[in-house]
Amino acid sequence: MSGKNTSDNIEAYIKAILEQAGMVELKRSELADVFQVVPSQINYVIKTRFTESRGYVVESKRGGGGYIRIGKVEFSDRHQMICELFDRIGEQVSQQFFTDIIQLLFDERIMSEREGNLLLAISSDCVLGVDAPIIRARMLKKILQQLDRKGT
Secondary structure, three states: OOOOOHHHHHHHHHHHHHHHHOEEEEOHHHHHHHHOOOHHHHHHHHHHHOOHHHOEEEEEEOOOOOEEEEEEOOOOOHHHHHHHHHHHOOOOOOHHHHHHHHHHHHHOOOOOHHHHHHHHHHOOHHHHHHHHHHHHHHHHHHHHHHHHHHOO
């Protein structure tokens, strides 16, 4: 696991469970003990790596009997997934949301790593300027339209 940080390891652990079970229910404190981190580190990983825009549903209950339930959103087909992603795009898109969608397209094998990295390189604020959120939204809509036309 060299080259990976603790957050990467926690993410990989949760994803491995998800692949086997489809849904995982965790206790923050128990997972924190496994990785010898504070529970807030678990919160950070879940908040940043298991987002709706990355294709996950997270339910959380705090307190003594609290838990975190994570499930991977399953789409009936590629067209449905692209349509649902398209519907989530507003007039503006943050860099993080854009990155999450590109990562999801890569994870679902709709986009290659090279294609994704090229899109990420041209979608930053420093490239797009002050109107970056608006331009990113337009870019993302056009990308999804093109991918939907392309088919499998």
